[in-house]
Amino acid sequence: MLVDTERGYRAVAARDARFDGQFILAVRTTGIYCRPSCPATTPKRRNVEFYATAAAAQAAGYRACRRCLPDAVPGSPEWNLRADLAGRAMRLISDGVVEREGVTGLATRLGYSERHVTRMLMAELGASPLALARAHRAHSARLLIETTNMPFADIAFASGFASIRQFNDTIRAVFAATPTQLRVGAHRRRPTAAAGKVSLRLAFRKPFDAAGLLDFFRREALPGVESVTDRYARTLRLPHGTATARLISMPDHIDCTLRLSDMRDLGSAVARLRRLFDLDADPCAVDEALATDPQLAPLVANRPGLRLPGSVDGTETLLKTLVPQETLINLGDPLPQPDGELTTLFPTAKAIAENTTGTPQAVATAIANGTLDIHVGSDPQTLTETLNSYGVKQKTTNYILMRVLGAPDIMLSETAGSESWSPWRSYASMHLDQIH
Structure with missing residues (x-):
């Protein structure tokens, strides 16, 4: 992913925050790398170079700017x-x-x-x-x-x-x-928190339609596992343990409070919550493209910065789609340390396999025995073919690609003119209220 250096330097000269996270600016004379909107004096063009990631800048010997904190920005869309x-x-x-x-x-x-x-x-x-x-x-x-x-x-x-x-x-x-x-x-x-509890700010690019996400999660919430009021809260199964997360939208960021049973899961928890809220999206690019269509223009104007609901766990999202909520509600494991209304972990694939039949049972059994693994690095075509082989309908498979992989260009129903909405058809589906 090569960075257009001329376009990059113009963004730096303008201190354009829309490009934060999309590339890194490194200054040869200081040995520091920054976000494009860093408030420091703009370096001369001959003294800068650009990198796609902070890791590449670090590998070249640069260190992070302590003024603009270039790692604390939305990731690249x-x-x-x-x-x-x-x-x-x-x-x-x-x-x-x-x-x-x-x-x-x-x-x-x-x-x-x-x-x-x-x-x-x-x-x-x-x-x-x-x-x-x-x-x-x-x-x-x-x-x-x-x-x-x-x-x-x-x-x-x-x-x-x-x-x-x-x-x-x-x-x-x-x-x-x-x-x-x-x-x-x-x-x-700011004061620090005790071990096990972390409060942090999750950055996003404006505008951000928090209300639309909360409405979606409210319709989908599984009692005990999730809670939605003016904020979103949920339990998490993570690689090393369990956690609870509470998120509330502020004008410039998401306030996030995590309670982790194992602090090794911090990075994974943050990455999953960012995907859940689609915080690395570029809303300006999406809105500008969709607003050119007369059918979508009023919807975009009414909900600027609309985000695509993501997933914290591919297995959970798939099984939640296939299994009725009334079946799931009694199968979850108790949270080792309840956190208010958050008392339950999403059911395991094994528990679901033992209490369902047909396609849900076949899928849950495959997940439980390790034959099927739904993760963010899955190849879309391979995942599609695999889910279809278990009897999962194509519309459901598309929904999983959209939410688990964050695929931005999927249309859940045939709609006139939808080809012109590419590569943002997933967002068009959300505007048209086709995601359930």
């Missing part, structure tokens, strides 16, 4: 637009797969060799899977350093570092500060 290998790999890396399963696990999930995945990411992004995972670990560590009172040794291992030394070296290299300096600076800005 490119990864939801792209169903190719690079896009699938980036979604899995952000979910922490490399920390948990190594590059071997990443390659296995993608269906390619380690060598091919590494070569492709180097060519596309200028960074290897390990470098991308290192950037992910550094970001997770900074969140824990600045938002909790956890000992640094605990943070190091919770973030996926193999040793305290590796943790300290990475933090100094990426942020040009020691962990202690980062924490002292954060204390001046």
